[in-house]
Amino acid sequence: MAIDQQLTADVADFLFYEADLLDRRDWDDWLSLYEDDCLFWVPAWDDDTVLCENPDNEVSLIYLDDKNRLKDRVWRVNSGLSSSLLRMPRMAHLVSNVRIIEASAERILVHAKFQANAYKLDEYRVDFFFGDYQYELLPKDDSFSIKSKKVIIRNDIIPRQLDFFSV
Amino acid sequence: MKSDDIKWRVIDKPGETFKVHRSIYTDPEIYQAELENIYESNWVYVAHDSQLPNPNDYFTTMVGRQPVIISRDKTGKLHGFINACTHRGAKICRKKKGNAKNWSCPYHGWVFNPEGKILDIKSLDSAEFPDSFNMQDYNLTAIKVDSYAGFIFASLNTEVQSLEDHLAGAKVFMDLFNEQSTEGLEILPGTSMYTHHGNWKMQAENGVDGYHLDIVHASYLQLAALRAKEAAEAAGGTDSVKAIQPTNPDTSGGNYSLGNGHVMIWIDIPNFRERGLGLQYDDLVNRVGEGKAKWMAGRLRQVMIYPNVILFDGISTQIRHWRPLNHEETEVTVNCIAPVGEPVEARKRRLRQYEDFYGASGLATPDDLTEFDACQEGYNGITSPWQDFDRGMKSHIMGADEEAKHLGLEPDSSAPRAADESIYHGEYRQWLKLLLDGAD
Ligand code: FES
Numbered sequence A: 001m002a003i004d005q006q007l008t009a010d011v012a013d014f015l016f017y018e019a020d021l022l023d024r025r026d027w028d029d030w031l032s033l034y035e036d037d038c039l040f041w042v043p044a045w046d047d048d049t050v051l052c053e054n055p056d057n058e059v060s061l062i063y064l065d066d067k068n069r070l071k072d073r074v075w076r077v078n079s080g081l082s083s084s085l086l087r088m089p090r091m092a093h094l095v096s097n098v099r100i101i102e103a104s105a106e107r108i109l110v111h112a113k114f115q116a117n118a119y120k121l122d123e124y125r126v127d128f129f130f131g132d133y134q135y136e137l138l139p140k141d142d143s144f145s146i147k148s149k150k151v152i153i154r155n156d157i158i159p160r161q162l163d164f165f166s167v
Numbered sequence B: 001m002k003s004d005d006i007k008w009r010v011i012d013k014p015g016e017t018f019k020v021h022r023s024i025y026t027d028p029e030i031y032q033a034e035l036e037n038i039y040e041s042n043w044v045y046v047a048h049d050s051q052l053p054n055p056n057d058y059f060t061t062m063v064g065r066q067p068v069i070i071s072r073d074k075t076g077k078l079h080g081f082i083n084a085c086t087h088r089g090a091k092i093c094r095k096k097k098g099n100a101k102n103w104s105c106p107y108h109g110w111v112f113n114p115e116g117k118i119l120d121i122k123s124l125d126s127a128e129f130p131d132s133f134n135m136q137d138y139n140l141t142a143i144k145v146d147s148y149a150g151f152i153f154a155s156l157n158t159e160v161q162s163l164e165d166h167l168a169g170a171k172v173f174m175d176l177f178n179e180q181s182t183e184g185l186e187i188l189p190g191t192s193m194y195t196h197h198g199n200w201k202m203q204a205e206n207g208v209d210g211y212h213l214d215i216v217h218a219s220y221l222q223l224a225a226l227r228a229k230e231a232a233e234a235a236g237g238t239d240s241v242k243a244i245q246p247t248n249p250d251t252s253g254g255n256y257s258l259g260n261g262h263v264m265i266w267i268d269i270p271n272f273r274e275r276g277l278g279l280q281y282d283d284l285v286n287r288v289g290e291g292k293a294k295w296m297a298g299r300l301r302q303v304m305i306y307p308n309v310i311l312f313d314g315i316s317t318q319i320r321h322w323r324p325l326n327h328e329e330t331e332v333t334v335n336c337i338a339p340v341g342e343p344v345e346a347r348k349r350r351l352r353q354y355e356d357f358y359g360a361s362g363l364a365t366p367d368d369l370t371e372f373d374a375c376q377e378g379y380n381g382i383t384s385p386w387q388d389f390d391r392g393m394k395s396h397i398m399g400a401d402e403e404a405k406h407l408g409l410e411p412d413s414s415a416p417r418a419a420d421e422s423i424y425h426g427e428y429r430q431w432l433k434l435l436l437d438g439a440d
């Protein structure tokens, strides 16, 4: 398949935009990127080499099966009731290796790599997760919307917290 | 440590007060004594049967500071060994789990079987060992391993009391957990590990702490209620989780001290029919009877088996166990456990409820971990050194209450609320006993 350079650039720009919204904690604009019937999924690892693939019979770290569940997480940040979320880390998401896996007029499958860096000022710590993003995007107006986002975390011992903004 | 350096840190005056000195969470010498006398002299939880179901399966983990192998031999019997080659000490099994008829050490190739017996020493003929050399002296170093109701424990102390004696009253609740399915329980694929700042004893306290629930988890409880309400009104709301909502632990439920440091809390769950097991409640009643079914499906139970595991059966079902990394850092391993042969819908429900609440990626656990961090920091304020566990002492009774009698349980003590802090007397009496037993 010939690489559609324009599409790749547009998709990459969209992923960078999503990452920036998370870093800037612009939750409303971040949510607006997602379809109502979206999936946000972070599977667990079964052991060193086996990733869980069946969320109905295997554990996921995060499995949010529509946009209301993403809104739940944002609600918790905004609620002021969660002590872990009252000490939000300063984040910088790096996104790279963006590749179009499949593209049609209906949908675009995209793979990318990420490293999400967290400076936890209250704890004097720096932590980061890295791994893979796998998106299903839908063409929408001049841009895209997110039908599903699967995040494969390669360093999965969790230092205290893993939430939607951590990856 | 000398017993005089330990004793004063727990003040136990029955009917009057129960206090611990906060140095027990911060003192590296206490931590060393705990490793030796609690983690490395006693039974600790290591695995569930379903993690090594077949002949020649093995599973590797840690007991205290020490790497161990848990193996199942060809007849199905469990064994345990220090995971260090008897030659020059290399770890022999290096994967989390596997299946092998024998284990060949990757360093110089000595070979052992899953019963720990040495089978081969490379180039033995040309070895020129002294005459006193006897190959059978090089079998792997065995540790004690035993299981109860599918839960596997290990001990580095070959003189340790039997596992059944150690588990004492906890066995009643392990049976209740295990009998939810006629086919037993299984750990579902997908393990998560997390680390936190905070002494390991905060894990042992917090998992049976009903008092913090509506404060630390206020966001979770409000969100669960809001979600249910919006889904009921249907205007765009959805609820695939159907989070369980227990009654108020400050005024209901109860707690038991089960002996040898084991303790548990329970609370009723009004919407228990939304639970994995609750979806099949009528079948369960037919099989085990109303009384038992109520305990299994209708009551949240969190059973702390001293010193390193809690069996959670309430919000969903979780085995949470931990090991201390040092006096102020802890590593926690969590698994979802479920009845074998569970219907698809119930399994899904169980998983969604599990992921929603538990684990460092859920909506509740990170808030607990934040409080451990805050306590560990606060404990450095050693000018204010004592804390008491007096809440609930007035209604705390020795022996069994009515509920315990129905269950056939003979607890050391019973109390009528899940939020009572007198529950910690059992833990810290055992803590003190083990440390004094091992003192100079
Ligand atoms: S260390 Fe195992 S064979 Fe040498």
Ligand SMILES: [Fe+2]
Pocket (backbone or CB within 6 Å): B206, B212, B213, B216, B217, B364, B368
């Ligand atoms: Fe909690």
